[in-house]
Amino acid sequence: MTIEITKPRRGRPPKNTTDNRDTRAELIRSGLEQLTESGFSASGIDPILKKVGVPKGSFYHYFSSKEAFGLAVIDSYANYFAHKLDTYLLDESYPALTRIANFVEDAKSGLAYHHFKRGCLIGNLGQEVDLLPESFRPILSHVFITWQNRIADCLELAKANHDLSQSANTEKLAEYFWIGWEGAVSRTRLTQNTTPIDNYFHHFMTGLPR
Template sequence: MDAAKPARRGPKPNAQTRQKLIEAGLKEIHANGFAATGIQKIVDDINVPKGSFYNYFDSKEAFGAEVCDRYSEQALARLTGFLADADKPPLRRLKAYFDDRAASFALRGFVQGCVLGNFSAETVDHSELIRQHVATHFRRWSGVIAACLAEAQRDGALAGDLPADTLADFILNSWEGALLRMRAERGAAPLEAFKQMVFDTLLHGRAH
């Protein structure tokens, strides 16, 4: 029989504190990267003892996976909010989303980028747990974009010569690459090039 997992010591975990730790971690990791973010800084941000961190998370790696989940949850809500706007045709909804994201990065000075993309560049080669979470969330994002493109195909605004999921994967991959170039160049040019190629050439070129 396997030995039972030792009970955690310390105060009983509090759901509100747990959420605050995740939010503080997301802020710090987005700004500084996963490796450079220390647990001490996170617990200091919300004024809890460092030892209490392990009442909520088994390891920093497990914590990082939950930070991925929180960021994806927020980002997916924003994406679905734009793509659910029935007052606009599907391709205009998609462009409005990327216009909004580009404007947001401009306000922040073209730094930080996408948390999932940052984890991909920094962490996934060394953490199978985080890799699985990142890959799952990217697939979900791509699926939402694919549903929008499929609607455009049904409406006749977009040809069906390429499957919607293939187009969606390409668009998401291109966006994540554009964000890396944006950070390196500290400017909007990679994002503008992305939008021009996707909406003026890739999707426009497949319109009926």
């Protein structure tokens, strides 16, 4: 059952109405799909527009440039993903390391759901960062840092619970986690299965200092 896309009217929208579509949000959603699958520099805006039936003029009404659009998509995805991370990593019904494993399990099924055609937007963009507008670099770095901090906090909890050695450097381990994570997720595009993630995560966990 597909949701019917209403034909957009021209002109200023009426003041009190409940059925106006959120064109901006649809563009960001469509952009997320496209950029996640095909990257930024290899993606024109046409496929993004076509997916939600929005003309180019509307695009430039909502976003001053492709660059501004890209930043909006990154922001949207970073927030969504951080929220997802929190859902798992702050779930007090599990011990700290299990929380990480639960996140990994959920992420795996998400990747499979999209037939491994999507990786992680931030990882993808990080790979092509030299081709992107320079404004992207600090944003991408910052997103990675926020994610790393979340895993580091979780590892700190594992330390406090003696599931991890007291001498473990949680900051470095968190960075290590995301480095391997991005490498594994990237590999799933090639293998089209979860083997790389399984292998990587198994070794990550067994290699943790205890």
